[in-house]
Amino acid sequence: MIRATSILGGWICGALVAYGQGASGPQTATVARAAAEPGVLVRLVKENEAQREVLLVRRQGDVIFFRLTNSPPGVYSQFKAADWDEAEFKIQIPEQAAYLEASRRQWASAARRLHVAIAPALPFLDLPQNNVFEPAVRTAWYYVRAAQQAARRGEGGQADARTYYTAAYEVFREAGRAASWHPYGQCAAIRATLCLVELGRLDEAEAGLAKLPEPEIGDTAWGVYWLARAQLYYAREQPRYALEAAILSYLHENKDVETFPDALMLAAQCYEDVNEVHRARDVYYEVARLFPGTDWGDEARARLVNIMERRMTERPEDPNIAGIFFGTEEDMNEKVRKFLKETEPKLNSSTTGDKQP
């Protein structure tokens, strides 16, 4: 619901607030300041009503402070994001260059390039239908990829990985403001908590998740929410709970590639941890089959090789209740052995470079 005063009143009748001072401060003093003030130009649209181009300067809670482009610097009005239907930030986003870098797995460079461009708009991503939310999410993802890439370098990459996860966390957190209007907004907020888990800031991650509403089956955020829960449990060394949460993640979501393989891999790891190695084998097999040529696929295949070489699943299982109920049964060990043979890496093949996770 748009407040009547927010359209015109926001411009004309709204309280004038001194930049950097309390509302009760002398207005004349504020006019003299703010020669080189920070801000981001945005076009705000109200369906079938007004359009305005304004400079957003800061926010305090829900309230966004702005000035008209032709107003003297230092004099601001305010509105709330929900007062508008659309927003278009007037910033140049180097999408093409970033995409090129990303396609070369130069994740950190791509992330930084985007980040510099979108940074002024980040505090205002709750403006509906804005054009920066999606690049912001892309930026955060590039940081995550950069962190994963750095982590794979081993000890030497750990510091970089932390830096990138921290940056990813900050961008995701800001992108989380879009939860009010974009279906991925809540996912971004949850992704922020996942970054916290990676950073070992578990209590903060827990608190962050607790503030978010628990999604229902069918919600976009379902998969990532339960993945975050699973990662938290796992980080707290509770593999049984982590397993349950990971299963919830991939069972009811729409097989989003941003969560589905991670949830499966975590479930497989948990199955190993709770000593249900037959099931770990089955899940690794699923991942290796579904995601060949990716880091997930390669890691799953490596775990399968380990399990099979150590003959960890040779011990026969109890009779399958499904076999009893439906009259079916299959030899998974045999299937896995066949799969491993079929996908055996050729000796002269090169595996250099990072693969897209």
Add this chain to the structure above:
Amino acid sequence: MYPHDLLRLNAQTQLERWRLQVRRFQRYLGFARELLRAQETVSEIESELQAIEKIPNYDVELQYRIARGYMETRRLREASELFYALYKDAPPEKKEETLYLSFLCALRIRPADRCLARGHEYMDRYPGGPHYDAVSLGVGQIYAAEQNWPKVLQVLTKALEVHPKHEDIAEVLFLLGYASFMEEKFADAQGYLGRIVKEYPGSEREVDALYWLGMAYMFDRKYEEAQPNFDRILRDFGTAMYAEDALFRSATCDYALSRFEEAERKLLRFLERYPESRLRGEALVTLGDISGALGELEEAVRRYKQGMEVPDLNIELYNHAAFRAGEMLRELQRYDDAIRHFEDYIARARPESNIPLAIYWIGECYWDKGEPEVTLARFLEAVEKYGGDRTELGVDLILEKWVDRTRGAGSHGRAAWSRLRDLLRRALESRQYTLALRLERVLMYSPETSDTEKEAMRKFILRPESLKWASAGVLEWIVQEAAASQPQLAREAAETLVRDFTETDYALSARQLIAEQAIAEKNWDLAIVQYNIIREVFATSDAAADALLKLGKLYQEKGEYDLADQAYRDFLAAKEWKARWPEALYERGRLWMARGRYEEAAAYFERIYVLYGGHKEWVGRAYLARAECLAKLGRFRGAIETLEEFVGRPEYADLPEVAQAREMQERLKAKL
């Protein structure tokens, strides 16, 4: 393959995005081509949405197949979760099956809380449903695996109520029987297990039922009823895993029924047939008991000692064997052997060995050998070493014997008292209150302790602060000493005894005191609790007999006549108390009188003087009471005849009731 709902949702999301694009292009000039393209896309998505709407929703079927796929590949967590989600959304005809399948998958998942939740939901939602039997049994089995016996009873009793012809009736009855046994509801256990044997012969549970039925009777002390079940296993199921145990239990029944030769024969066969049995030690100790009962002390000692050598022999049996063997050696006057035996016992010092008690017996052997100074030295050694531990009951036993042993030891006795006094001083200095309390209690009986000192010691012990330090012996003394003068302290001491020394004989007198005080305060419930514990814990003792009679009276006082009658019946069922049956019959008669049932009461009184004429102390009362009953029924002539019979019998002439009978006769004649 994507679910129908998801396809529709995705299409709707895309539609909204493209509509927004259209609006954006409409807002600015110069985007005519883009606007046209966006409008075309909107139109295409709208058509797609219409097409999707026309396809019947296949999501339930799709999810069902996915869940089934998980189930078939043993991904039971996933399958259970998905079936359950389906149950929530499925059309009515699929609900029951999906909930059942969710439960079935969860059966193999640990921990079992999810499975139990699904199982209970099924049983609540579909009582008598197509899979009700399987679910109720599964839930019962999980509770059994968790040893949650009350829940087993709750679930499966209900299962039999819902479906008396349960598809796995023998299994359900077995679980009910076993759970009842574990809950010590032996009569119920006998009922359930007996049904398997009688109604379902040949079932897979028959042999299990036989064994546990035997055990249920045995724990109920019904050895006559127990034994045939063990013997049947030996006869018909000789290769069953229970055969070994059944042979041992059968022998135990013989022993309990005092058929010692038969018990011995079976136990020797048992040892020969199962030399590696985990019951070997217990069998040898029982053989020792048998030899002891038959008066063959040398053989008993040999068997006890053999039993003690069996590794891992239960500590209670080990202690029993050790002390019985030592006592017998002493009885055989083989004092040196007895001393050596107890010294070996002390040297082995298994956890929970009763070292002070062993020292006590060593001391007694030296006494018997005529070496009182060694006796007192060993006693002192035990007191000094173990007297600070209030749980060492052997120290209390030594101190109970102390006065007597010092008295007969001449100068050694006086020296021993002196050393005890030194020990007390050191105990007080080092604040070893448990030891100090023990020593003060015994020093009050020292010939060298003045009256003033005695009074000071008495006051020192009779304080509430003493209770937490006091040993069982001291607490018992406080209970007795304070009963009249400081009833509150006596009560607290009794409660401490019961709490801290529950399993010992000391707790008995404490419970009796608590019960007596409760009766004085008309707190029938508390008294009933205490007497019930006495009768259960001290099952065949005289104290248990007294407790049962008290219980009868207390229940009668509360108007709970059936429970009162049950108490008397329990009394009359115990052969050990045969000598006191007339008393129980008399009380039972009184109970029926109180209920106004004079006919039945008269029969009980008559039974006393007909069957137990030798118990003269009850015969007189029985005649009078029967006459009173008949008079109440208006049968004055019968009453007078009863009294005449009593008065006319010369063997009762000296009973005080004769005079009362004569008076009563006169009164009744006047009414004729």
